[in-house]
Amino acid sequence: MCSLLLGLFVQGTAWAATPSTRPNILLILADDLGYSDLGSFGGEINTPTLDQLAAEGLQMTGMYASPTCSPSRSMMMSGTDNHLAGLGTMAEALQPFQKGMPGYEGYLNQNSYSIAQLLKAGGYHTSMVGKWHLGLEPDQAPSQRGFENSFALMEGGATHFKPANQNPSKIEDVHYRENGQIVQVPDDFYSTDFYTDKLISYLKNTSKDGKPFFAYAAFTAPHWPLQAPDAYLDKYRGRYDQGHDSVRIARIERMKTLGLLPEDFNPAQPLPTTAQTPNWDQLSPEQKRIEARKMEIYAAMVDNLDHNVGRLIDYLRESGQYDNTLIVFMSDNGAAGENHALFYPAGEHTDNSYGNLGRRGSQIDYGMRWAEVSAAPFHLFKGSTAEGGISVPAIVHLPKGLLRQGVERGVARIDDLAPTFLELAGIPTPNELGKNPITGQSLLPMLSGKASPHADSPLAGELFGNAYYREGSLKLLGLRPQVGFNAPPQPLKWQLFDIASDRGETRDIAPEQPETVQRLKDAWQNYAKRVGVVFPPTGQGSK
Numbered sequence: 001m002c003s004l005l006l007g008l009f010v011q012g013t014a015w016a017a018t019p020s021t022r023p024n025i026l027l028i029l030a031d032d033l034g035y036s037d038l039g040s041f042g043g044e045i046n047t048p049t050l051d052q053l054a055a056e057g058l059q060m061t062g063m064y065a066s067p068t069c070s071p072s073r074s075m076m077m078s079g080t081d082n083h084l085a086g087l088g089t090m091a092e093a094l095q096p097f098q099k100g101m102p103g104y105e106g107y108l109n110q111n112s113y114s115i116a117q118l119l120k121a122g123g124y125h126t127s128m129v130g131k132w133h134l135g136l137e138p139d140q141a142p143s144q145r146g147f148e149n150s151f152a153l154m155e156g157g158a159t160h161f162k163p164a165n166q167n168p169s170k171i172e173d174v175h176y177r178e179n180g181q182i183v184q185v186p187d188d189f190y191s192t193d194f195y196t197d198k199l200i201s202y203l204k205n206t207s208k209d210g211k212p213f214f215a216y217a218a219f220t221a222p223h224w225p226l227q228a229p230d231a232y233l234d235k236y237r238g239r240y241d242q243g244h245d246s247v248r249i250a251r252i253e254r255m256k257t258l259g260l261l262p263e264d265f266n267p268a269q270p271l272p273t274t275a276q277t278p279n280w281d282q283l284s285p286e287q288k289r290i291e292a293r294k295m296e297i298y299a300a301m302v303d304n305l306d307h308n309v310g311r312l313i314d315y316l317r318e319s320g321q322y323d324n325t326l327i328v329f330m331s332d333n334g335a336a337g338e339n340h341a342l343f344y345p346a347g348e349h350t351d352n353s354y355g356n357l358g359r360r361g362s363q364i365d366y367g368m369r370w371a372e373v374s375a376a377p378f379h380l381f382k383g384s385t386a387e388g389g390i391s392v393p394a395i396v397h398l399p400k401g402l403l404r405q406g407v408e409r410g411v412a413r414i415d416d417l418a419p420t421f422l423e424l425a426g427i428p429t430p431n432e433l434g435k436n437p438i439t440g441q442s443l444l445p446m447l448s449g450k451a452s453p454h455a456d457s458p459l460a461g462e463l464f465g466n467a468y469y470r471e472g473s474l475k476l477l478g479l480r481p482q483v484g485f486n487a488p489p490q491p492l493k494w495q496l497f498d499i500a501s502d503r504g505e506t507r508d509i510a511p512e513q514p515e516t517v518q519r520l521k522d523a524w525q526n527y528a529k530r531v532g533v534v535f536p537p538t539g540q541g542s543k
Contacts, residue, residue: 031332034393044251045236065334070134119421129217149202162187164348172349207319246280247295328394329394329395334371336381404449
């Protein structure tokens with residue numbers, strides 16, 4: 001066990017981690033939760049637990065993730081870029097020109113560290129529940145990457161109720177492993193409730209020897225398909241009858257009232273009106289009824305998620321561990337606007353009749369217009385490198401000796417979590433020959449009131465051909481003309497934004513600063529070369 005002392009000076013209080021006093025770590029990851037969905041971030045959904053956690057801790061407004069789930073999870077687990085960790089793209093979206101290329105294995109590769117393995121070796125109990133999405137094979141399971149206890153959905157998405165045993169649809173054809181072994185879920189399974197039960201049982205079973213724990217709650221809510229327990233399905237009846245624009249505007253105004261946005265903030269413009277993105281007033285009464293119902297169910301899922309986070313926190317309080325636990329809550333990417341029916345067709349058991357929406361067999365998502373609401377006030381959503389795709393809500397509760405409260409506006413990213421956990425635990429950052437180095441930056445200085453580690457350190461990323469490079473407040477944004485998982489490669493359209501004054505990405509200043517654009521493009525190309533971004537044979541998407 002490592003005996004390295006970690007000393008910090010926070011608001012006049014000296015604090016040190018030793019093997020006997022090291023804090024617990026609880027990481028809670030929501031799936032496809034939008035930036036403005038929580039009440040503390042301007043939303044109208046009932047989220048009292050998370051709102052209180054934000055009030056008692058730090059509400060982080062500048063947290064970034066990858067544009068989609070498995071790349072984000074690889075960065076979180078490894079502390080390095082997703083292209084190095086094996087998820088240069090999602091396994092489901094691997095293109096022919098990417099197959100067999102280093103960093104595109106489609107799982108968390110063995111060249112990368114696992115924060116669970118490092119913490120376990122350093123004397124922590126390690127447990128995880130929920131979505132893994134970092135490899136389907138037995139030797140790629142959580143049990144092989146440092147989790148002594150795990151109950152994992154191996155795939156990237158699943159029905160939230162027990163899947164059908166006979167003739168399952170694609171979204172039901174999934175696998176669960178507990179401690180490496182294939183298992184079935186019970187008849188009364190609902191994902192968020194069950195994962196919470198399981199994680200609490202793991203924590204209770206490992207609490208007797210006094211060792212600290214690292215617990216990873218990888219909830220699949222509110223990821224498609226939209227499904228919620230019966231007790232929640234009618235809680236939001238009528239709440240969204242006024243339509244997308246009205247809800248979005250109200251959220252942005254609440255953000256201003258809460259002090260999260262300046263009064264003169266210019267939000268991103270909604271997508272142009274098309275057949276795929278009609279305005280609310282273009283819908284028929286029946287279409288409005290269905291659209292409102294989708295958002296009601298989504299809100300019910302978030303409400304239930306908040307309730308289960310509350311159950312975890314109640315356990316920590318009742319067991320006397322709350323004050324000695326670092327709690328990090330965040331989403332894995334921006335709100336999801338994709339049409340899942342294109343990739344996951346209905347099956348024998350699918351029932352999308354109005355009366356069954358949100359129940360077992362229902363297989364719906366809420367579409368791009370509601371995703372714009374969840375992503376408010378930002379541009380676009382999941383799958384893109386625009387702010388709406390990579391900006392996520394995040395809340396941090398610090399252990400008592402580090403306690404700090406308020407809104408933290410510094411920039412951070414999901415790959416910063418691994419080095420943060422190591423530093424908090426007093427475990428040296430590894431430097432093993434042949435391993436991808438941990439390149440994320442510890443957030444402890446920022447969490448203690450100092451500057452963001454990225455104030456002088458740029459951030460860069462790429463997924464599906466979309467790119468970004470952020471240097472200080474300048475963000476070079478490269479988007480393909482068509483946003484989506486499997487669109488053919490297209491040359492990037494590069495834009496430049498000053499995020500400090502225009503985080504809504506409404507005013508492209510690239511024409512005014514061509515030299516800056518070229519400098520940042522060159523820097524992004526250097527990043528792409530360093531991490532091994534694989535371009536199409538023609539070079540499309542890289543220019």
